[in-house]
Amino acid sequence: MDLSALASQLLVGLSRAMILFIVSAGLSFVLGVLRVPNVFHGSLYMIGAFVAFTIAAWAGEPALGLALAIAAAPLVVALVGLVVERTLLSHLYQREHLMLILFTFGVMLILNDVVKLVWGADYRSILPPAALQGMASAFGLALPRYNALLLGAGPVVAVAMWLFTHRTRVGTIARAAAVDREMVGVLGIDVSRVFALAFVVGCYLAGLGGALVAPTTSISLGMDHTIIIEAFLIVTIGGLGNIWGALVGSLLFGVTQSVGLLVWPQFAVVFPYLATVIVLLARPTGLLRSVW
Amino acid sequence: MLEVEGLHARYGQSHVLFDVSLRVERGEVVCLLGRNGAGKSTTLKSIIGVVPPAAGRVRFKGEDVTGREPFLLARLGIGYVPDDRRIFADLTVAENLDIAARPAAGGEGWTRERVFGLFPVLREKLGHKGGHLSGGEQKMLALARALVGNPELLLLDEPLEGLAPLLVRALAGQILRLKAAGLTVLLAEQNVGAALGVADRAYVIDDGRIRYHGTVADLKANDEVRRRYLLV
Ligand SMILES: Nc1ncnc2c1ncn2[C@@H]1O[C@H](COP(=O)(O)OP(=O)(O)OP(=O)(O)O)[C@@H](O)[C@H]1O
Ligand SMILES: [Mg+2]
Numbered sequence: 185m186d187l188s189a190l191a192s193q194l195l196v197g198l199s200r201a202m203i204l205f206i207v208s209a210g211l212s213f214v215l216g217v218l219r220v221p222n223v224f225h226g227s228l229y230m231i232g233a234f235v236a237f238t239i240a241a242w243a244g245e246p247a248l249g250l251a252l253a254i255a256a257a258p259l260v261v262a263l264v265g266l267v268v269e270r271t272l273l274s275h276l277y278q279r280e281h282l283m284l285i286l287f288t289f290g291v292m293l294i295l296n297d298v299v300k301l302v303w304g305a306d307y308r309s310i311l312p313p314a315a316l317q318g319m320a321s322a323f324g325l326a327l328p329r330y331n332a333l334l335l336g337a338g339p340v341v342a343v344a345m346w347l348f349t350h351r352t353r354v355g356t357i358a359r360a361a362a363v364d365r366e367m368v369g370v371l372g373i374d375v376s377r378v379f380a381l382a383f384v385v386g387c388y389l390a391g392l393g394g395a396l397v398a399p400t401t402s403i404s405l406g407m408d409h410t411i412i413i414e415a416f417l418i419v420t421i422g423g424l425g426n427i428w429g430a431l432v433g434s435l436l437f438g439v440t441q442s443v444g445l446l447v448w449p450q451f452a453v454v455f456p457y458l459a460t461v462i463v464l465l466a467r468p469t470g471l472l473r474s475v476w
Numbered sequence: 477m478l479e480v481e482g483l484h485a486r487y488g489q490s491h492v493l494f495d496v497s498l499r500v501e502r503g504e505v506v507c508l509l510g511r512n513g514a515g516k517s518t519t520l521k522s523i524i525g526v527v528p529p530a531a532g533r534v535r536f537k538g539e540d541v542t543g544r545e546p547f548l549l550a551r552l553g554i555g556y557v558p559d560d561r562r563i564f565a566d567l568t569v570a571e572n573l574d575i576a577a578r579p580a581a582g583g584e585g586w587t588r589e590r591v592f593g594l595f596p597v598l599r600e601k602l603g604h605k606g607g608h609l610s611g612g613e614q615k616m617l618a619l620a621r622a623l624v625g626n627p628e629l630l631l632l633d634e635p636l637e638g639l640a641p642l643l644v645r646a647l648a649g650q651i652l653r654l655k656a657a658g659l660t661v662l663l664a665e666q667n668v669g670a671a672l673g674v675a676d677r678a679y680v681i682d683d684g685r686i687r688y689h690g691t692v693a694d695l696k697a698n699d700e701v702r703r704r705y706l707l708v
Binding site: 353356357359360363364366367368369370371372373374375475 | 524526564571625
């Protein structure tokens with residue numbers, strides 16, 4: 185096996201890790217601030233992909249279609265999240281985690297049926313515009329162009345999340361509420377509205393992940409299952425509620441997956457899970473500090 | 477300004493406040509004295525609503541506010557400084573203050589700068605994480621955080637506890653300055669000497685019941701009450 189093939193495969197793994205990061209950053213943020221393990225986070229990712237498909241198909245022209253899809257699909261998903269949060273979830277924050285898991289699991293089943301009703305059980309796909317097809321090469325390494333774009337998306341989201349949580353008042357409040365929501369209320373802040381916003385941000389990231397992954401995969405029912413399991417594992421190995429932990433976890437996951445494909449293709453899927461087990465045996469609370 | 481009438485409070489099955497009544501007039505510093513476990517903290521928590529009253533009434537500025545959520549009470553003008561400070565450890569000093577800031581109803585009020593006048597050490601530690609401050613600095617930050625919210629009534633839970641004698645005197649001085657600036661204060665304390673030094677009137681609570689109230693001068697003269705309810 186030659187070195188440049190390995191390096192190219194690593195880059196593909198990294199770009200896949202960026203999708204995992206965007207999705208699990210959202211999951212982790214919601215887990216950290218609201219203390220809600222959101223099982224239907226994966227469904228939101230799937231909806232993001234389907235909505236992206238619909239928008240791209242409606243727009244017709246591929247470049248415009250993709251741009252519109254990536255801009256608007258996450259907003260649609262965020263709106264779905266807002267409705268669920270305001271009507272149902274906001275009344276359940278005081279409940280124990282098992283209740284929250286069961287509730288969000290129920291929402292996952294419902295959203296799954298909604299997707300089936302709206303889009304049917306067929307496979308869908310989005311054709312990337314010509315400019316993003318084919319391979320890009322730099323330093324003698326080949327990488328599909330669209331994956332190169334994904335490589336850039338991860339850092340952009342990481343920086344945006346940092347700016348949101350450290351440079352905006354509401355983001356700072358969200359960090360405070362993650363640790364002591366009662367004290368935040370005593371300061372005259374309506375924590376319920378901060379929670380709604382934090383939840384919507386988390387949902388937006390799930391939708392963004394779905395929209396970004398759409399041109400690289402077949403969009404189908406069931407794509408929610410894999411991602412939600414992966415995202416929960418990533419959040420656990422990274423440290424609950426820690427955005428940088430989500431980044432580290434995603435890189436570990438994506439890279440072990442792609443390297444696994446090279447060294448032992450039949451068992452490639454096992455590698456990230458193996459890495460997870462090793463990390464959790466060594467550090468049961470995750471690699472970085474958990475806010476729990 | 478604050479009227480509490482027949483307040484009862486419970487934690488689950490255990491009933492800890494019985495028929496507590498007290499009032500605080502605008503501009504007064506009133507202290508609530510009592511031993512460990514007497515019910516001082518619970519009284520303050522019931523007023524600010526984090527332990528919702530099981531029975532009784534709380535009136536603030538003439539309005540019945542019983543059972544309102546803490547954030548609404550804070551917006552009405554009640555500030556609360558818990559005994560365990562509850563500084564946001566991951567946030568810097570500046571962030572702790574910024575999220576708490578709300579403009580005064582009239583006039584300039586308490587700005588960050590004005591609060592630094594009381595606690596200059598906070599200015600030097602603006603960029604430090606709340607969790608990295610010393611205990612005394614955290615107490616100052618907790619008080620500063622309440623002040624920048626520009627409350628009209630301040631509920632202080634044992635602000636002097638655990639401080640070195642020198643700091644106790646300094647902080648008692650600051651409380652007097654707050655009073656001079658027009659703030660109304662309800663002060664829960666075990667440190668009887670220091671509390672009586674700053675207060676106008678005193679309530680004595682024991683076993684969840686108000687046992688005595690009167691002016692500071694009266695309480696100082698009443699050895700019987702001090703011996704029965706305040707000596708450890
Ligand atoms: N969270 C709680 N759950 C159950 N019981 C509690 C809780 N907090 C306080 N209590 C009980 O309520 C009673 C009153 O407690 P409270 O904290 O109001 O007393 P305090 O006067 O503030 O005492 P201290 O000087 O120790 O702060 C005590 O008997 C205490 O054990
Ligand atoms: Mg107490």
